[in-house]
Amino acid sequence: MAVEAARGGALSIRHAGKVYDPDGANVVAIDDVSFDTRPGEFCVVVGPSGCGKTTLLNTIAGFDELTVGEIFLDDELLTTPGKRLMPGADRMVVFQNGALFPWKTVLWNVTCGPIQQGKMNRGEAQVQARELLSRVGLRGIENQYPGELSGGMKRRVEIVRALMNDPKVLLLDEPFRALDALTKSVVQEYLLELYDASPKTVFFITHDVEEAVFLADKIVIMTTRPGRVLKIVDVDIDRPRDYHVLTSGHFLKLENDVRAAIHGEARKAFEAGERELA
Amino acid sequence: MTIAPSATGVASAQARSRRVRRWLASHWNLNLLLGAISIGTLFLLWEFARPLGIPAISNLPPPTEVIQTSASLLTSQLYWEGWALSLRRITSGFLLAQIVGIPLGLMMAMHRASFDTIFPIVEILRPIPPVAWIPVSIVFWPTRELSVIFIVFLGAFWIVLLNTIGGASNIDPNYKRAALSLGSTPGDLFWRIIFPATVPSIVTGMAVGMGIAWEMVVAAEMVAGRTGLGYLLWQSFEINAIAQCIVCMISIGIAGYLSSEIIRLFGSFVAPWQRQR
Numbered sequence: 299m300a301v302e303a304a305r306g307g308a309l310s311i312r313h314a315g316k317v318y319d320p321d322g323a324n325v326v327a328i329d330d331v332s333f334d335t336r337p338g339e340f341c342v343v344v345g346p347s348g349c350g351k352t353t354l355l356n357t358i359a360g361f362d363e364l365t366v367g368e369i370f371l372d373d374e375l376l377t378t379p380g381k382r383l384m385p386g387a388d389r390m391v392v393f394q395n396g397a398l399f400p401w402k403t404v405l406w407n408v409t410c411g412p413i414q415q416g417k418m419n420r421g422e423a424q425v426q427a428r429e430l431l432s433r434v435g436l437r438g439i440e441n442q443y444p445g446e447l448s449g450g451m452k453r454r455v456e457i458v459r460a461l462m463n464d465p466k467v468l469l470l471d472e473p474f475r476a477l478d479a480l481t482k483s484v485v486q487e488y489l490l491e492l493y494d495a496s497p498k499t500v501f502f503i504t505h506d507v508e509e510a511v512f513l514a515d516k517i518v519i520m521t522t523r524p525g526r527v528l529k530i531v532d533v534d535i536d537r538p539r540d541y542h543v544l545t546s547g548h549f550l551k552l553e554n555d556v557r558a559a560i561h562g563e564a565r566k567a568f569e570a571g572e573r574e575l576a
Numbered sequence: 577m578t579i580a581p582s583a584t585g586v587a588s589a590q591a592r593s594r595r596v597r598r599w600l601a602s603h604w605n606l607n608l609l610l611g612a613i614s615i616g617t618l619f620l621l622w623e624f625a626r627p628l629g630i631p632a633i634s635n636l637p638p639p640t641e642v643i644q645t646s647a648s649l650l651t652s653q654l655y656w657e658g659w660a661l662s663l664r665r666i667t668s669g670f671l672l673a674q675i676v677g678i679p680l681g682l683m684m685a686m687h688r689a690s691f692d693t694i695f696p697i698v699e700i701l702r703p704i705p706p707v708a709w710i711p712v713s714i715v716f717w718p719t720r721e722l723s724v725i726f727i728v729f730l731g732a733f734w735i736v737l738l739n740t741i742g743g744a745s746n747i748d749p750n751y752k753r754a755a756l757s758l759g760s761t762p763g764d765l766f767w768r769i770i771f772p773a774t775v776p777s778i779v780t781g782m783a784v785g786m787g788i789a790w791e792m793v794v795a796a797e798m799v800a801g802r803t804g805l806g807y808l809l810w811q812s813f814e815i816n817a818i819a820q821c822i823v824c825m826i827s828i829g830i831a832g833y834l835s836s837e838i839i840r841l842f843g844s845f846v847a848p849w850q851r852q853r
């Protein structure tokens with residue numbers, strides 16, 4: 299794993315802040331967020347709704363820019379106030395509601411990145427796509443349209459589409475939120491399999507504490523709005539992991555720690571929401 | 577097959593009713609049967625309305641007479657010319673509406689300023705029913721033919737324009753984001769994302785627009801035309817050939833149905849990903 303780390307993917311978030319200004323009412327989405335990820339580290343960000351997790355992801359991806367601070371990827375400045383690096387294949391995103399192009403087949407969706415960027419020709423891209431798809435249990439669906447697939451299949455296809463671009467960092471925004479518990483655990487295992495085969499820096503957002511501990515090397519717990527870093531928990535569970543670790547004492551202890559830290563924040567977020575509605 | 581009353585009687589009765597239902601499903605289509613009965617009844621009532629003394633329907637010629645008339649009409653050149661001319665007007669007006677409406681709608685959806693400029697005019701003109709344009713259109717256009725085509729155009733235009741604007745402005749922004757991350761240039765976005773994402777709405781607009789186009793061609797031909805199925809329909813009425821009127825009505829119905837089938841086929845050809853929905 300550590301050998302591959304040389305290919306980069308160190309993400310460094312320094313005093314990042316983002317203020318939205320709808321109608322002059324300053325909404326602070328994130329405030330003074332700082333943390334680093336090692337190249338190839340699986341970093342999971344958890345926090346209550348509205349804590350700015352997605353804002354942070356959008357600024358890394360190049361969809362949005364910070365109003366304070368800066369974010370670096372291997373010493374390349376991604377964003378700082380008034381400046382951002384446009385979205386690119388080095389920072390691939392898997393979206394919360396999915397963004398496979400419904401008008402194109404699975405094979406086209408998965409191969410379009412490397413072909414458009416001139417990294418591979420069509421033939422090479424198709425060989426690799428078939429290889430990756432069959433590794434996540436999706437052999438023979440290449441010519442189907444995304445609309446014909448189940449939720450769990452779509453998520454796997456979208457992860458494959460992202461990985462085809464060999465990104466330095468893979469950004470996932472609550473990708474398994476809409477899946478049922480059984481499908482979710484299967485797709486998580488496929489994600490870990492892909493990760494173990496070629497570890498890349500992963501920036502994974504979720505609400506699900508069990509999911510966070512199962513997947514992560516490091517969990518960043520964020521406070522409710524304005525989003526700050528509350529606590530960073532290192533998950534020292536050996537890889538490769540499978541569902542058996544879910545019941546180990548160490549796993550449960552870590553899960554409990556994270557849950558305890560996040561519970562207070564969830565409560566605050568809930569009460570703030572109640573106040574806003576009142 | 578007989579069933580002895582026993583402890584398993586209920587279960588086997590259920591099994592039998594399941595079998596009967598399955599048999600019915602595979603051998604008899606109940607919906608089809610009911611449909612055939614209702615259509616058959618309608619025709620019988622119509623045919624025997626005069627002897628039975630049913631009011632209103634008795635004023636119409638019975639279906640047998642309509643069929644006789646259709647035989648002579650279907651062999652006349654006038655009738656087929658009517659088809660050809662109406663179809664030509666539909667095609668011209670409808671295609672013109674697509675050629676103007678689709679690019680205009682895409683432009684309005686993508687450029688705020690063009691939307692703000694054009695949309696007020698659209699909102700003033702759109703509520704006017706296309707039929708109300710007929711007199712002005714006759715004055716405005718040099719030939720009757722052009723004014724009929726213009727009315728057809730108006731019928732299909734508003735709906736395709738609004739559908740294109742609606743479709744193109746409701747695209748999930750994450751498609752654009754994903755495309756940019758995957759290496760699309762901002763220029764690629766139009767052909768790879770915006771246009772294909774709008775195609776289903778455009779096809780829906782076409783299907784609705786085609787229906788309105790047929791209404792418009794009939795109305796316009798009745799008032800302003802000297803040929804066509806709508807004109808033939810009105811002329812038949814003027815000479816009190818009601819059976820002929822009915823043949824024209826049915827013909828227009830068939831033409832409308834065929835046109836929407838063509839749109840449907842076109843839709844599944846240009847938006848194949850929607851087929852299974």
